[in-house]
Amino acid sequence: MDRLAARLARLIFGPEAAGWLAPVMARALPSGLVVLAASLAAAALGLAMPMLTRQVIDAGIMARDMGALIFWAGLSFALGLGAVGFGIVNGMLHLRASARMLADLRGRLFGAALARDPACPDLPLGEAMARLDGDCAEIQGFAFDTGLVAVGALFRLAGGLGLMIALDWRMAILPLLAAPFELWFLSRARPRTRALAEEVRNQRGALSTQMAETLSARATLRGLGALDQRAASFGAAQQAQIAGLTRQRLWSETVGAVSQTITAILRGIILLVGGWQVVRGEWQIGTLVAFLAYAGMMSGPLRNLLGLYHAQARARVAADRLGAVIASARPDEGAEPPPGPLSIALRDARAEGAAHHPVTATILPGQRVLLDGPSGIGKSRLMAVLTRDAPLAEGSARLAGAEVAHLRPLRLAARVIHLAQRPAILRGTLAENLRLAAPDAGDAALWQVLEAADLAGWARAGAGLATPIGETGANLSGGLRQRIAIARALQRPAEVLIFDEAFSEIDDAACQRILAAIEARHADATRIFIAHSGPAREGRFDQRITLTSSAPIFLISRGEMPYQREKAREKAV
Numbered sequence: 001m002d003r004l005a006a007r008l009a010r011l012i013f014g015p016e017a018a019g020w021l022a023p024v025m026a027r028a029l030p031s032g033l034v035v036l037a038a039s040l041a042a043a044a045l046g047l048a049m050p051m052l053t054r055q056v057i058d059a060g061i062m063a064r065d066m067g068a069l070i071f072w073a074g075l076s077f078a079l080g081l082g083a084v085g086f087g088i089v090n091g092m093l094h095l096r097a098s099a100r101m102l103a104d105l106r107g108r109l110f111g112a113a114l115a116r117d118p119a120c121p122d123l124p125l126g127e128a129m130a131r132l133d134g135d136c137a138e139i140q141g142f143a144f145d146t147g148l149v150a151v152g153a154l155f156r157l158a159g160g161l162g163l164m165i166a167l168d169w170r171m172a173i174l175p176l177l178a179a180p181f182e183l184w185f186l187s188r189a190r191p192r193t194r195a196l197a198e199e200v201r202n203q204r205g206a207l208s209t210q211m212a213e214t215l216s217a218r219a220t221l222r223g224l225g226a227l228d229q230r231a232a233s234f235g236a237a238q239q240a241q242i243a244g245l246t247r248q249r250l251w252s253e254t255v256g257a258v259s260q261t262i263t264a265i266l267r268g269i270i271l272l273v274g275g276w277q278v279v280r281g282e283w284q285i286g287t288l289v290a291f292l293a294y295a296g297m298m299s300g301p302l303r304n305l306l307g308l309y310h311a312q313a314r315a316r317v318a319a320d321r322l323g324a325v326i327a328s329a330r331p332d333e334g335a336e337p338p339p340g341p342l343s344i345a346l347r348d349a350r351a352e353g354a355a356h357h358p359v360t361a362t363i364l365p366g367q368r369v370l371l372d373g374p375s376g377i378g379k380s381r382l383m384a385v386l387t388r389d390a391p392l393a394e395g396s397a398r399l400a401g402a403e404v405a406h407l408r409p410l411r412l413a414a415r416v417i418h419l420a421q422r423p424a425i426l427r428g429t430l431a432e433n434l435r436l437a438a439p440d441a442g443d444a445a446l447w448q449v450l451e452a453a454d455l456a457g458w459a460r461a462g463a464g465l466a467t468p469i470g471e472t473g474a475n476l477s478g479g480l481r482q483r484i485a486i487a488r489a490l491q492r493p494a495e496v497l498i499f500d501e502a503f504s505e506i507d508d509a510a511c512q513r514i515l516a517a518i519e520a521r522h523a524d525a526t527r528i529f530i531a532h533s534g535p536a537r538e539g540r541f542d543q544r545i546t547l548t549s550s551a552p553i554f555l556i557s558r559g560e561m562p563y564q565r566e567k568a569r570e571k572a573v
């Protein structure tokens, strides 16, 4: 089954996409084969019908045999009824199997999008959504729906042709003569189908990006009076998409019309030549009716096959777009971070995108450190190196002697927590947000961290742990969002805690309470603070690391008052 799926994936989507699509197809194949068997049986029933009609006309009506008429008409009716029931079962089987494949495919892509390598530029949210939704559906639609339809079509085509040959082989040559012309036309038309599909899919991504970006920034845009501007550019993107879709539809109608025209010509010839045969007494009238029915039946399958060849071109565009998402995923692989205390050693280190002079520093386990430097110099990026959320541009960063870049990212994240200035808060309740960090935490444990983050009073005044939280925490103040993020992080038993402007929107009094709670709860952890102002810059630091665009400043400052440290720093600069 796996080998067959790999072959099919390679044949349909090309060798590159086959690598990641083959396992998805292998899982869908067993149910796909069941649906295929059912649809072939339905097609066989369909093929039998004109033969029965022929019998009704020739053996019953024309032969004036009432018994034969009742028999053949009854059989036609029974088979017709059976075909209806069969069609329903077939449709349900098809829906279930194809929806499962779509879910499998989306799950794979969702996982890859979540594991996106931080070294790759982020996809705009809307573009990522368009790929997860639209492109996955395009692939599933092709691999499952179109694939099945195509096999059924081939079956009907071959069966129809066989039965036409059985009726009169000379007349059956006609559709065969048309085939080379159709093939020539198809291959000429295919590149344009692909180009139009690419255009439409990119336009879809651009539109989703505009929507997601504008909606998430609506308050800012309103404040700037820029809503009309954005609405206008959204309108323009919509117009572009409509134009693209129109071009694509016009093209597919043109391609379809060629096959319909060929079928119409065939029918005309059959009607003329077959009618003449009936007049000459060589054909019975039932044969002509059956022949016409088969010729008519072939137009559907032919159209489907034609569509298949072009749908494949569109599906490949989608596979390429999804392949880019898969390729940018970073597997959670690497060495386990060494057990025991995590010392941090930076040697001539600078993260990609940062502007500071390479920094060399050693932070011992349990130290309290202030990381300093002007805005935009690269403090956050340097700390992101420690969780593998940013790559190093130069130098090395080691944790307990192990090169960070070789460590397993999720294991690293369990031991080094990097709290950002703008934390991600999810829609739901306060408890749900807190349990993101500790799914099994009991209510008492949640209240403890709420106390530590100076949030317990606020929660009690609301609905307690069930306090509702809006999307991105939009119904909360900046300080509340930061405090929820702190409470959440404090549940993780990390050995290194990095507070990256994590207190910037919290008032000084609350900030001092939270800092005291952190000191009490996590005295053994390494605590690194980045703050431009406020209580997070105060207190006792074992060392301060200052990033500068010239030579790095590295001071040990035990027990000094903040103003003394500032002075020392100024002197050093």
Ligand SMILES: Nc1ncnc2c1ncn2[C@@H]1O[C@H](COP(=O)(O)OP(=O)(O)OP(=O)(O)O)[C@@H](O)[C@H]1O
Binding pocket: 352, 353, 354, 355, 373, 374, 375, 376, 377, 378, 379, 380, 381, 382, 501
């Ligand atoms: N994902 C990224 N890829 C490449 N460069 C980035 C990325 N994120 C940020 N940068 C760049 O890295 C530089 C340092 O940014 P960083 O956020 O580390 O500065 P910072 O010192 O923490 O500043 P601030 O004090 O304002 O928070 C900036 O020039 C920024 O544009």
